[in-house]
Amino acid sequence: MSVIEANVNNYQRKLKDWSRVSFGNISRALVEKKKKIKVAEGEAVRSGISDQLHVLKVELRELLTKEEKLWQQRSKLHWLKKGDQNTRYFHGKASQRCRKNCIKCLRNPNGEWVEGDDRIAQLFIDYYSELFSTSNPNQLEEVLVTISQPNSMNADLVKPFVKQEVDMALKHMTPLKAQGPDGIPFHLLSTLLGFHW
Incomplete structure (x- = not known):
């Protein structure tokens, strides 16, 4: 084994140790934290003291944030490998994004479902026209008098x-x-x- 290979293996081992100490197994830690929260919820109901429960929920949020970042990094790595190449992965991602960003139906003010691009567009236009139009205020001076300005x-x-x-x-x-x-x-x-x- 060459010196370079030995150094690479040494750094790889050190990075794994650092990862284990800094992050640990996030999935296992999440399961354990959720179990502790269930126990703490029972204690909080019995005793009325929820300090420990609050601390555990904060720790759970931190773990969930770490897990989210981990999955973001993994997806970026996968995207870098598969990327914009004309692959099944790329087409699947593009199709998924298109389905996710598509509005197929909306509920109108009467509670009825509206479908079709033209009818949905008209629903948006009507909603925002109503939202940003005046309701004919005619006593504006009286309102302004009540606002105190130093x-x-x-x-x-x-x-x-x-x-x-x-x-x-x-x-x-x-x-x-x-x-x-x-x-x-x-x-x-x-x-x-x-x-x-």
């Missing part, structure tokens, strides 16, 4: 801009992020407009 807040909102405030705001902008919908980063704008600090 005078200091109002004064801050209507006072004129001061050059120092604008300079400070500009200096605190992230240079490589676009501040508006045009997508132009602040660094480029400041260069074009001649701002220099």
Whole structure:
């Protein structure tokens, strides 16, 4: 065995030991934790003290998060191996995603099921049109009078801009992020407009 093979085997063994210590067998730990929670639930019902149950549930959530990350890593590894190649795996994943993202029927406000793309689209349009339309408020002034606004807040909102405030705001902008919908980063704008600090 060469020195390189020995080193690789040594590191592989160390990684397995690290994984066992850091993560252990997550599936086994989940089963054990769920059993402990059942026992703790019985104790909590009898004694009325649920501190231990709360701690166990927090630990269970952490284990479930670890398990989810483990499965994500495994699926990414599988995706890297099988990937976008023209394989059965790829077509199965694409078909599954298409089925998952498809709305086949919806229930309308009357409780009836609506099917068909056109009828479902019309249901969405009707719902959001109703949601975002006005219900004809005619006593808006009375509502606004009841909202209390501190005078200091109002004064801050209507006072004129001061050059120092604008300079400070500009200096605190992230240079490589676009501040508006045009997508132009602040660094480029400041260069074009001649701002220099």
